[in-house]
Amino acid sequence: MSLYFVVGTVLVSVSIILILFLKSRKERVELKSLRDLKSSLAANESKESALLLSIADGVYMVDTERNLTMFNPAAEEMTGWTKEEAVGLKCWTVLNLKNEQDDSICQNDCPAKKVWTSGENIVRDDTCFIRHRGAKSVQVSSSYAPIRNSNGDYSGAICVFRDITEKKEVERQRNEFVSTASHELRTPITALEGYISLAENGKICQIDEKAHEYLDKAHQTALGMSDLVKNLLTITKIEDAKIQISVGDFSIHDLAGETVEVLQPFAKEKNLYLKLNEVENQEIKGEKAIGRSLNVRADREKIREVLYNLIENGLKFTTTGGVSISINYDKDFSTVTVSDTGMGISSDGQQHIFEKFYRVDNTATREAGGTGLGLFITRSLVEMSGGRIWLESQVGKGTKFYFTLPRSID
Ligand code: ADP
Numbered sequence: 001m002s003l004y005f006v007v008g009t010v011l012v013s014v015s016i017i018l019i020l021f022l023k024s025r026k027e028r029v030e031l032k033s034l035r036d037l038k039s040s041l042a043a044n045e046s047k048e049s050a051l052l053l054s055i056a057d058g059v060y061m062v063d064t065e066r067n068l069t070m071f072n073p074a075a076e077e078m079t080g081w082t083k084e085e086a087v088g089l090k091c092w093t094v095l096n097l098k099n100e101q102d103d104s105i106c107q108n109d110c111p112a113k114k115v116w117t118s119g120e121n122i123v124r125d126d127t128c129f130i131r132h133r134g135a136k137s138v139q140v141s142s143s144y145a146p147i148r149n150s151n152g153d154y155s156g157a158i159c160v161f162r163d164i165t166e167k168k169e170v171e172r173q174r175n176e177f178v179s180t181a182s183h184e185l186r187t188p189i190t191a192l193e194g195y196i197s198l199a200e201n202g203k204i205c206q207i208d209e210k211a212h213e214y215l216d217k218a219h220q221t222a223l224g225m226s227d228l229v230k231n232l233l234t235i236t237k238i239e240d241a242k243i244q245i246s247v248g249d250f251s252i253h254d255l256a257g258e259t260v261e262v263l264q265p266f267a268k269e270k271n272l273y274l275k276l277n278e279v280e281n282q283e284i285k286g287e288k289a290i291g292r293s294l295n296v297r298a299d300r301e302k303i304r305e306v307l308y309n310l311i312e313n314g315l316k317f318t319t320t321g322g323v324s325i326s327i328n329y330d331k332d333f334s335t336v337t338v339s340d341t342g343m344g345i346s347s348d349g350q351q352h353i354f355e356k357f358y359r360v361d362n363t364a365t366r367e368a369g370g371t372g373l374g375l376f377i378t379r380s381l382v383e384m385s386g387g388r389i390w391l392e393s394q395v396g397k398g399t400k401f402y403f404t405l406p407r408s409i410d
Contacts, residue, residue, distance in 0.1 A: 277325065
């Protein structure tokens, strides 16, 4: 009996010791992982604050009352406020964001407020100035993102902003130079074109065949220069947002028809077809809509330029077959397609085709001549009209350019 009692006691004691040992081991392991977690959090925190301290962009955070809760050194530099002064103040007191007309963005159009009402990030590349404490004005581009707390509710916003004053000044000077140079070149080029035309006119001058040939080449070059100058002037206007858009309702089908008529002689010269397909009648919202009479809302003359550029390019880069234009529409937009059976554009070329001065590097492009500015202008004009432009192309088979325009409200 006493032996059983002794063995039982030993067994119970061993079990208790084992349990205690395992428990303390588990606690040690948990403690260690807690310590690891703490140090990794501390490491992350110090990494984040090192990042905010060293980043060249200004960074600040606000709570939902728009009190500043964080302000990094670059923000101090751009505003003239120290972190100690700024944190705790209302963000508009420190940032005092203004637009070009000197209206307060903070009061009328606060982007930080918008991010926690919409829940989306906001990027502002528009003209936005911070009034530096030392009275100078700093032009900035900025982006805003909402911050959420552990419950998932919005607790504020973080803003990153960059000083673009110098970049904008360089851009302004460059545009001014291009614009002045283009204006100055316009008059002599027009005179040159005029004198060459006079020299080529058989009723005024007698010149031999060879001189005629040379003058013809000189005339083409003068026309090319005149195109370049016209395009450069348009681009400076687009970039300075000075282009005048006069919006009205018009039939895109009729405008395409007029452009086809103007370019028909060029197509004939190259033995190519150039045709405008009839618009098919479609049902919209259960009502029959008559294709030909469908109007778009845009600037008629700007869209004439878009159509001219796309059709002329189609003809320029096609040697057999031709160019056709078709128009489709849905409830809100008309889509114009300009398709050619020409040389096509490689996928690499397609990625850069709408960039300024980009020209695909091949013999056909070199022979056709041009400035590489047409499609940049075309895209800008379409986008200014509230539309979109894109292309599909296969080398050796042809290219289709599509662009959309908002339909006029019936
Ligand atoms: P440009 O025609 O004055 O060179 P664009 O901006 O209109 O300038 O066109 C840029 C380049 O894109 C052209 O040089 C040409 O290489 C290519 N491209 C444009 N349209 C077509 C087309 N329909 N087919 C093949 N290549 C084209």
